[in-house]
Amino acid sequence: MEEVTDKIPEEQIESRLQDPLVEKLQSQFGEDIYNAYETYGIKTVVVNHERIFDVMKFLKETPEFNFHFLTDECGIHYPDNKGQELGVVYHLHNMIQNIRLRVETFFPSDNPVINSMTPLWPAANWMERETYDFYGIIFEGHPDLKRILNMDDMDYFPMLKQYPLEDGTREDKNDKMFGR
Amino acid sequence: MSEVKIGKAPEGSEGPGYFLTSLDKIVGMARENSLWPLPFATSCCGIEFMATMASHYDLARFGSERLSFSPRQADVLMVMGTIAKKMGPVLKHVYEQMAEPRWVMAVGACASSGGIFDTYSVLQGIDKVIPVDVYVPGCPPRPEQIIDGILRIQHLATEPLKRRSSEEYRRQLAEHGII
């Protein structure tokens, strides 16, 4: 059943999707699965950030799920959701049965700490460094969490919504002329 | 009859077995036809440079057959592609290692002025860190434009001959903090 829910998650919506995969997950983790829906062909679950490592380990190691491939991991910032500003989105893939799953988790921006997935998938190493570089999310258990794409001495996290795109120190472009 | 024109000889007087001209013209001619480029290729313009070096557009006909990846042995620093702020000190380091006479060509919009990337991490033009002689705009410039840029460097290579002691050059180096 396709439903496009509002992507700005306000509070934990009690809407369960009738799907054996999601039901098994909920029977294992109960209240830690906040939300589950399917959008544009990919099932999505929203998980409590304190239990995310256990959920992912369960998804990887249980034979009937077998999400052995981490396709992608990225961060996201919703400054308007107080208490749940920062988030991490994981895309998992079970290549043998060709099932994709998206796992999302949100946490407050004054304590952006979450468990690292590098013990489960070494591919998460650089993906988490990139997420740290862009959003300032601290991954506990990461072997070498430092900036990867930006300069090491940069003192802010550029992808957060409050920072502008252009460089603040440039003096040759006149913003009045270019309508910025 | 082929359309290839033979280049003009410099001014001078000629006789059986000898040709009299001034030394700087000969030196200029030798320099312009044997420029060794250093391809500092970072992104997409680097692929167009590969196409320029390949057989269809053949940069080697103009004397730039031997690419030198060591700055100590290069004449022209061709900066092709976006230079990020992280890369700026590396570029300056490479430029400082080049021996006189040296020229710099900024190939592409990103090297000339930052291109379409007006962001916090991209250097808005390499003339913020090193003095540039020829700018070749384009995104990416066609191989013909890159060859045109090389021809202009060739023109600069003939005159002025002793550029390193000129006012303008010294001022540019001082502005960029290059000793």
Added chain:
Amino acid sequence: MSIEVNKNNNELVVPEGDYYTLNLGPTHPATHGVFQNVLQMDGERIQSGESTIGYIHRAFEKIAEHRPYYQITPLTDRMNYCSSPINNMGWHMTVEKLLGIETPKRVDYLRIIIMELARMADHIVCNSVIGVDTGALSGFLYVFQEREKIYDIWEEVCGARLTTNIGRIGGFERDFSTTTFKKLKEFIAGFPKVWSEFERLLNRNRIFMDRTINCGPISAERALAYGFTGPNLRAAGVDYDVRVATPYCSYGDFEFEIPVGTRGDTYDRYMVRNEEIWQSFKLIKDALENLPEGDFKADVPEFYLPPKEEVYNNMEALIYHFKIVMGEIDVPKGEVYHSVEGGNGELGFYLVSDGGRAPYRLHFRRPCFIYYQAYTEMAKGILLSDAIITLSSMNVIAGELDA
């Protein structure tokens, strides 16, 4: 500092801590792109290494939050710039998925032709550069001529050679002209001879095989754990191809094979790319033969700019033109993930839309970025020259690495 001789095999034993640090720095002729590897060497053998990237970070994801959907296409060009049409088409398909647009069959087949040409162009560069790195320089010069012919075809369609910005959301900007089809037919006629010549140079060449077999191998389990996709994963033995797993753009109508290697070493990667060139060639021929008639764009006036004659004469077209350019169109909210088989693997686009003119969040799943982290593990214990060709056989493109 005492260096002893191991009595068993007469090799020198260098105590740890006496390794030589070699900087395979950002500007290096052999690393095709700007990334740095600081290697700890024991003579010629690499003991360990550390990679630094970010020397061409251009903040694509941040730029994408400030640009309308049709202005992000030139940005996607510059990620994997050796095969930019694939990035463009992938982005268009992602937006079409968000908006719920169905493209006609003709558009799909034309897209397949363009994408497979791009895949061929990317593999031509990679394979000829593996040749250059092992010392075989002539092959590069001969096959780049074929790349010029591919550039000619793209130039006929969209006007640009390298960073193509080809296609529009919903289809193409104009139908392919007769010159384009003529050039395609000439390309198809002339390509097999040139590529077979290149194959005869390297494929069963004793020197090339000795250098590349067992050079930088990776097992299938490690490759999957590191998130490998594309030719690098297929060389390790896993037959995962996005075109077959989740067919998009009418790939399901075609029959093609997925070449798979066994050891995951440089020779396997080279041969997998070689065979993929032939499979792409077959796909182009099939698509051209079975090209259906139809429109070159989907019928979506809200997202596809109307032709100029109608804008000047028709009120409705003028209003649509205004709304599209000024961003007054209603875009549905939602999150989409779409992936295509790029030249290097699964190129994914994660798009979150909040109904506005520009995406709320756009994340590119870049295959190069993900598999390059395995390089220091693959390069452990091998000689420096072998490490160089391992790197060039992985086809790391700096634009896709840093984005």
